[in-house]
Amino acid sequence: MDSNTLEELGQHFCDKVEGIKKCMQIHDCVNNDNCQQLLQSIHMQLIGAEDVISHLKQAVASERQKLAEAQESMKEYKEFLDNIHYMSTHLPSRLPGKPTSQIEEKTRVNKGVLQSRASENRTEEVQPAVTSKYNAKKRFPKTEYLTVDEYQEIPKYMKGRLSYDMMNNVVDGINKVIEYKYKLKAQPRNTVGENNMKKRKQWKQQENKETQGLHFFVDDDYKKYSGLKLDKATGSVFTILRHLGRLTEVRGGGCTRYCLSSY
Known part of the structure; x- marks a missing residue:
C-alpha cells in the first residue's frame, strides 16, 4: 500500500471493499442454477472463440x-522486365527492321535544334583552311550488313x-x-605526320x-586498322560478300x- 494522503488511503480501502462485495456476489452464484447455466454458456462461447481465433491464426500464416x-515472384518478374528492357534498348543496329527508339529520335531532334540555334546566333564563322570532299558523312561509304534472309540463302559450301x-x-x-583510310587521305598535307604520309603514299x-x-x-589494311584478325574465316567472309555484291x-x-x- 502506497498512499501519501488520507484521501488516497480512503480510496484504497473503498476499492478493497468493492472487491470483497463482488467476491461475495460470485460466491452466492455457486448454488444458483441460472448462474450456472450462464457460466456454462459463456464457457462454451469462449471455447468457440478460441477455435475461431485458431483458424484465423492459421489463415493469417x-x-x-x-x-x-x-x-519473390514480383522480384523475379522485375528482373525479367529489366532484362527485356536492356535487350530491347541494346539491339544491334544491323538487325533488319529495328525501329529508332524514342530516346534516339529525341536526341537527334534536340541536337538539330541546338545546331540550328548555334547557327542563328553565330555572327561570324571561321571557315577551315581546306574543305575536303570526304568531310561529309555521306562521302564515307559503308558496306551494308547482311540481312537474316541473305544469310539463310548463302550456299552451305x-x-x-x-x-x-x-x-x-x-x-x-x-x-x-x-573510314580510317579515307579520313586520313582527306586531311591536308600540313596536318599529316611523316608516318601517315608514308601510308598515303603507299595507298596512292x-x-x-x-x-x-x-x-x-x-589485306594489310584490314590487319592493321580493323582491330580484327585476318584469317581463313575472314577470307571466306570476303568471298561471301563478293557473292552478295558487297x-x-x-x-x-x-x-x-x-x-x-555500292554506297
Whole structure:
C-alpha cells in the first residue's frame, strides 16, 4: 500500500471493499442454477472463440506465406522486365527492321535544334583552311550488313560454320578500315605526320585505272586498322560478300584490292 494522503488511503480501502462485495456476489452464484447455466454458456462461447481465433491464426500464416511467395515472384518478374528492357534498348543496329527508339529520335531532334540555334546566333564563322570532299558523312561509304534472309540463302559450301554475327563483325571491320583510310587521305598535307604520309603514299601506289572512283582496302589494311584478325574465316567472309555484291576484287601489282561495290 502506497498512499501519501488520507484521501488516497480512503480510496484504497473503498476499492478493497468493492472487491470483497463482488467476491461475495460470485460466491452466492455457486448454488444458483441460472448462474450456472450462464457460466456454462459463456464457457462454451469462449471455447468457440478460441477455435475461431485458431483458424484465423492459421489463415493469417497461410496468407503471409502467399505474400512472401508473391513478393519473390514480383522480384523475379522485375528482373525479367529489366532484362527485356536492356535487350530491347541494346539491339544491334544491323538487325533488319529495328525501329529508332524514342530516346534516339529525341536526341537527334534536340541536337538539330541546338545546331540550328548555334547557327542563328553565330555572327561570324571561321571557315577551315581546306574543305575536303570526304568531310561529309555521306562521302564515307559503308558496306551494308547482311540481312537474316541473305544469310539463310548463302550456299552451305560457302557458309560452312560461319555464323551470322561473325559475318557482320567482319563487315564492321571493313567499315572501320574504310573510314580510317579515307579520313586520313582527306586531311591536308600540313596536318599529316611523316608516318601517315608514308601510308598515303603507299595507298596512292595501290590505285590504278580500275579503282578510280572506288573505295577499297587491301589485306594489310584490314590487319592493321580493323582491330580484327585476318584469317581463313575472314577470307571466306570476303568471298561471301563478293557473292552478295558487297565487294568486288581488283587484282594486279602484287596485291588484291577489295572495292566497295555500292554506297
